[in-house]
Amino acid sequence: MATPDTTSATTPSHALVVGSVALFTDMLVHGLAVPVLPLLPSVVARGPAATGVLFSAYAAAMIVSTLFAGRVVDRRGPRMPLLIGLVGLAVATPLFATGGPYWLLLVARLAQGVAGGMSWVAALSLIAATTSLERRGQAMGIAMSTITLGVLIGPPLSGFMVERLGTAAPFLLAAAVALADGMLRILLVKDSPRVTDDTAGPRQVLRVPGSAAIVTAIAIGAGVLSAVEPVLPVHLGAGSLLIGLLFALASLAAILANPVVGRCVATAPPRLLIGSGVATASASLALIGWADRLWQTGVAMALLGVSSALLLAPATTLIGEQGLRVDPPTLGGSYALYNLAYAAGLSLGPLLAGLGVQRAGFTAAMTTGAVLLVAVGGTVLPGLPRTVP
Structure with missing residues (x-):
């Protein structure tokens, strides 16, 4: 049976907040991109196949970074992958706001995927490392529900902002949300607890x-x-x-x-x-x-x-x-x-x-x-x- 790391300064409540916000931010940024990217001139000019590549690049980078994130978490705990994910978001959001060219948007999607893979594994591992097995399922359920919330809010909010404020507006909002998310990761995760079970x-x-x-x-x-x-x-x-x-x-x-x-x-x-x-x-x-x-x-x-x-x-x-x-x-x-x-x-x-x-x-x-x-x-x-x- 799991036992939380009693020497950890990161409490279960702090871990749940950081993990949930990290998952929410990742899927919010993903949702904000859905109504915008396919309609950008630099993307439309490349055709449907290139649009599909642009969207799948996020998940492809997420798969690769997930494998590396697992090893980093095992050796050093979740804090470092959380900070790497923060850097990935910091790179991706301003690149999206440029609106192109296509290759730059592709770089942004790859950076977003790296951030997602690191953040997902680290967030769930942080919750697991600080929460007893008896309460872990409930905590994981709360964290996973924030994913759906981000997917729900992202697309309509992005569509509204594009029509009122332009195509860069959703990604500037994403940068602000990522900044707040990053402050939580830095302030609330004092150490890097490791899963022992x-x-x-x-x-x-x-x-x-x-x-x-x-x-x-x-x-x-x-x-x-x-x-x-x-x-x-x-x-x-x-x-x-x-x-x-x-x-x-x-x-x-x-x-x-x-x-x-x-x-x-x-x-x-x-x-x-x-x-x-x-x-x-x-x-x-x-x-x-x-x-x-x-x-x-x-x-x-x-x-x-x-x-x-x-x-x-x-x-x-x-x-x-x-x-x-x-x-x-x-x-x-x-x-x-x-x-x-x-x-x-x-x-x-x-x-x-x-x-x-x-x-x-x-x-x-x-x-x-x-x-x-x-x-x-x-x-x-x-x-x-x-x-x-």
């Missing part, structure tokens, strides 16, 4: 039977919504505010659906919930591709949010149980594997969508994506546990 890593959790199927479900849940981010704004030709509201609708639907699905996790078979998520995600992509009215796109985006809850809520519970089956049991390894799977979905979704739209057109790409989801889902479902342990 989570000795196994994500590789050990992945070896547990059933983990591969759960990881695939997590990647699908992250990848479906992110696949729409770089291509829908250009397809609709709408303003940033409307685009932001559509993505906020998906996030709101996910927030409303998450507690409902969460209550069902203990009683309903995971295969039923995740299978329903795959079916709903497939239907929403098809509807987005064929919609010729705005309200139809709105319905599809809401369904996309519901599918995210159906996929991620059961998978989040299951991946934690997989970590408990490792010898010795690990919670940190489960969260690291979750982060890697989530980042993989964020990377592949925009990349495949951008290439598909450029080669086959928007409707064909969305329809193909819907068919692929059904095919992948059919291979994933049999590998899932029949019940939640």
Whole structure:
């Protein structure tokens, strides 16, 4: 069983505040970029495929930095990765505000991804190192909920600011939020406590039977919504505010659906919930591709949010149980594997969508994506546990 580092000057409450704000800031900056980047002239000129690369660059850098962050946390504790993440945000936000050229925006996305990978692993590790195992699940739930909050607030706020104040305004706001976040990291994290009980890593959790199927479900849940981010704004030709509201609708639907699905996790078979998520995600992509009215796109985006809850809520519970089956049991390894799977979905979704739209057109790409989801889902479902342990 875990025991917090009693010599640590970082209290559990301070760790929870710092970790939650770090996760919120990262996803807020990510959400602020959604309605803006695809419509910048330097990005539009490069085409849908380059737009997809721009969006997937964040997740690709996040995957790489997550691996390094895990090693740094193991050796030196969470404080250093938190500060590295702060530097990444400090680099990314002013580069976004320039509006281009394309290569500079790509550098900004990579810096943002490095910051995200470092901040996610360090934030969750900081909470784990200062919180007893009995209370750790509740603390992690609070921290993870701030991710959804950042995704919900970011797009509509960005759209509003772009229409009123210009394309640089959201990123100047992001810089201010990052500054406040950085002050909390510096002032509240006095030392660098280390986790003493989570000795196994994500590789050990992945070896547990059933983990591969759960990881695939997590990647699908992250990848479906992110696949729409770089291509829908250009397809609709709408303003940033409307685009932001559509993505906020998906996030709101996910927030409303998450507690409902969460209550069902203990009683309903995971295969039923995740299978329903795959079916709903497939239907929403098809509807987005064929919609010729705005309200139809709105319905599809809401369904996309519901599918995210159906996929991620059961998978989040299951991946934690997989970590408990490792010898010795690990919670940190489960969260690291979750982060890697989530980042993989964020990377592949925009990349495949951008290439598909450029080669086959928007409707064909969305329809193909819907068919692929059904095919992948059919291979994933049999590998899932029949019940939640």
